Amino acid sequence: MESAASRLAAVRANIERMCKPSRRKPEDITLIAVSKTHPVETIEPLLEAGQRVFGENRVQEAQEKWPALSEAYPDVELHLIGQLQSNKAEDAVELFDYIHSLDRPSLLKALAKAMDKSGKSVPCFVQVNIGDEDQKGGCAIAELPDFLAKVRAADIPIAGLMCIPPADIEPAPFFALLYKLAEDNGIEGLSMGMSGDYETAVQLGATHIRVGTALFGPRQKTAP
Template sequence: MPFDEPSQIPRPPRRVAPDDRPVADRLADIRARIDKAATIARRAPAAVTLIAVSKTHPAAAIEPLLTAGQRDFGENRVAEAQEKWPALRERFPDTRLHLIGQLQSNKARDAVALADAIHAVDRSSLVTALSRAMEQEDRRPDCFLQVNIGDEPQKGGCALPDLPALLAEARGADLPVAGLMCLPPAGLEAAPYFALLAKIARDHGLVGLSMGMSDDYETAVTLGATHVRVGSALFGARA
């Protein structure tokens, strides 16, 4: 089906301000903001999962968030996650790990063995690899199909016209498709892209929406995000 392209509204540059508060205070503030945004949108705050994006951060930086009660974390690379998380999960076994970066097909089995959710399923070869890996590992992590919502050649994600075929293939392969994921274009207002992803999800009977990061997660929540991926607002800016 055709999709309407969002108007490209410039967004003023926004950076997460330095925050020297204890990480528990930052976490509480972000959770409060999520709850407020959900309430404004007449949604249940509990319907939104906060994913703390811990990529590039060592275990020592992650432990205070775990101690403060955060349980969902996001990593970009399978190898980095394999180094950090087995030991952390021994101490915090109820942690849920989300792989949010582009995934190579040859890493599918490792990803399935490790992750509770995979947020960047974007091509046929990966669907096939994940289906095989789930049979081999007897694990079925949630899968989000990544949509290249801004039609940007430098970004991963399925092109909008190709999404119906990819979704049909994923369902035919019996992947547990939880919803859709996107990264809106940098420098543009994110709301139209979030609204478009929500519409596409509804059209295809999908509930999950993995969208929104440190500078726009509140907007994403008001537009239906079920998972927001927040890194720098929790951990501080990466070098």
């Protein structure tokens, strides 16, 4: 079995390779290790190998795993990459350094209130429903300029735009569209690309990639 250190080195090498044609710098791309569903004992080897940026999907799961890990590794940066319920806004602001799923006015209101109460300002990526899929979260493309104006008016720092392209379709056009939307709206950050397509995302301007399987290996099958 590959070690965590070798998997991490391979992903970083791929990032560097994909940066060369577009003359990008690998250090300008943040690699987020998606640790959702992975227990502490599988996260620690990546921490020991030097990875410091991690992503979780659920507030409750992160609350169970990360306080102790963050105490042992105080320079860890934690990103919430999954959908966020408005009633979990306070917990999310307390625990996370970045939020990738700001996508609707009700959540905007809850996060603004939570940040004001805590005195902590958490940069947020605005999630865009890039494939216009009913089952996915994200702000509709047509509503994006108006929603971004509301985020700015609420004094929430905008880290960038985020998307999850439709499954089983070539992702490049969706990444290119997100890049254009960011450019049109004066935004630099782009959270896009996962284990199966992060190399394409890097080519098309991603600043943050969310990689799970390529770093942690295939998920362990549980016994029936």
